[in-house]
Amino acid sequence: MKAWSDxxxxxxxxxxxxxxxxxxDSATASINALPVKPIYRMYVCGITPxxxxxxxxxxxxxxxDLINRYLRATGAQVNFVENITDVDDPLLERAIRxxxxxxxxxxxxxxxxxxxxxxxxxxxPAHYIGAVEAIPQVIAAIKDLQANNxxxxxxxxxxxxxxxxxxxxxxxxLSQSEMERIFAERGGDPKKAxxxxxxxxxxxxxxxxxxxxxxxxxxxxxxxxxxxCCAIALSYLEISPDDKTxxxxxxxxxxxxxxxxxxxxxxxxxxxxxxxxxxxVHAGMIGLDGEKxxxxxxxxxxxxxxxxxxxxxMAIRLALLGHHYRSDHMWxxxxxxxxxxxxxxxxxxLSRTEVAPxxxxxxxxxxxxxxxxxxxxxxxxLKDWLAHTNSGLTGGSPGELSRAVDSLLGIAF
Ligand code: ZN
Numbered sequence: 001m002k003a004w005s006d007x008x009x010x011x012x013x014x015x016x017x018x019x020x021x022x023x024x025d026s027a028t029a030s031i032n033a034l035p036v037k038p039i040y041r042m043y044v045c046g047i048t049p050x051x052x053x054x055x056x057x058x059x060x061x062x063x064x065d066l067i068n069r070y071l072r073a074t075g076a077q078v079n080f081v082e083n084i085t086d087v088d089d090p091l092l093e094r095a096i097r098x099x100x101x102x103x104x105x106x107x108x109x110x111x112x113x114x115x116x117x118x119x120x121x122x123x124x125p126a127h128y129i130g131a132v133e134a135i136p137q138v139i140a141a142i143k144d145l146q147a148n149n150x151x152x153x154x155x156x157x158x159x160x161x162x163x164x165x166x167x168x169x170x171x172x173x174l175s176q177s178e179m180e181r182i183f184a185e186r187g188g189d190p191k192k193a194x195x196x197x198x199x200x201x202x203x204x205x206x207x208x209x210x211x212x213x214x215x216x217x218x219x220x221x222x223x224x225x226x227x228x229c230c231a232i233a234l235s236y237l238e239i240s241p242d243d244k245t246x247x248x249x250x251x252x253x254x255x256x257x258x259x260x261x262x263x264x265x266x267x268x269x270x271x272x273x274x275x276x277x278x279x280x281v282h283a284g285m286i287g288l289d290g291e292k293x294x295x296x297x298x299x300x301x302x303x304x305x306x307x308x309x310x311x312x313x314m315a316i317r318l319a320l321l322g323h324h325y326r327s328d329h330m331w332x333x334x335x336x337x338x339x340x341x342x343x344x345x346x347x348x349x350l351s352r353t354e355v356a357p358x359x360x361x362x363x364x365x366x367x368x369x370x371x372x373x374x375x376x377x378x379x380x381x382l383k384d385w386l387a388h389t390n391s392g393l394t395g396g397s398p399g400e401l402s403r404a405v406d407s408l409l410g411i412a413f
Contacts, residue, residue: 003128049109063325119313156206165266226263250277356388358396
């Protein structure tokens with residue numbers, strides 16, 4: 001599938017030396033530096049295309065965009081792959097509810113998502129892959145799992161035996177009972193008759209009446225969600241024999257830690273023997289009026305609606321970056337109006353020829369990002385620079401600061 005249009009990213013002057021990027025890894029619950037490498041492989045789980053793009057989605061994709069930008073600024077390449085779950089139960093259910101064709105619903109929401117990503121200055125993935133177009137890769141991945149005796153049948157559906165991966169559960173650090181509870185809450189089927197373990201995951205769903213299906217060796221059906229991401233990641237992120245893991249960074253919102261990322265990682269491990277990711281990185285949840293923002297609760301603030309109201313996409317980006325990416329927090333209108341004011345003040349200050357020194361500000365922004373994407377500290381550095389400029393300090397380069405903020409934070413003036 002075609003991704004959205006690429007962005008120009010101004011280079012950071014080479015005299016700024018960037019530290020190694022440290023990120024929080026959910027599997028070890030610790031912040032660890034990424035090894036210095038010429039190419040990083042990053043897989044970020046995409047949306048199911050309905051009700052896109054709410055601010056929770058935006059917060060997640062901005063976090064991984066910051067990682068992408070920082071690693072590129074160090075001179076590395078980033079092979080960034082994102083999927084889009086363009087066939088799945090929630091999409092089909094929504095299409096039936098609204099009386100529309102599921103393909104039309106997916107298409108319209110994918111287009112909306114892409115235009116939101118362009119507005120928010122998110123660098124597009126090198127490979128943006130839909131579940132439907134990845135069905136041959138999914139079939140191949142299931143056959144690999146079959147060859148490793150990790151698959152069994154219930155009626156005509158295929159299931160992944162989670163305990164075939166001896167590390168199952170290690171990445172999410174949950175007990176069996178916690179996993180069963182969350183699995184049931186997030187679309188799993190722990191009570192289905194015939195399962196060897198309640199957590200065993202659906203790999204291939206045999207075609208149901210009035211639902212789409214694709215031909216395969218296992219009969220007509222469609223892929224499960226976890227094997228979709230596993231197959232896309234393994235197919236589109238080039239793994240060299242020296243790589244200990246299949247990807248460097250597996251990303252998504254924190255609601256994907258379990259079951260989605262645990263399942264994808266276990267399946268991937270059973271296919272190629274490698275641990276799936278070096279870093280499992282997760283963004284926090286955005287809420288509204290005291291509750292998590294979610295499709296099921298219907299309390300969504302959509303990026304496209306804010307843009308239609310004439311709100312500045314760069315201010316939306318700045319407002320979200322005002323909170324640490326891992327923090328769960330409530331969206332409040334005040335954050336956006338505060339960001340709009342700051343953006344305007346920065347634009348005015350950056351249009352001056354005489355501004356406060358900028359090198360130390362750029363260094364603080366870069367160091368803050370290297371420290372597990374500490375955007376609140378980066379934004380504080382910008383506010384301090386603004387105050388120094390407004391108090392009459394001189395000696396800085398407005399063009400250089402403007403380019404650095406665009407390059408590292410994705411805020412273009
Ligand atoms: Zn995924």
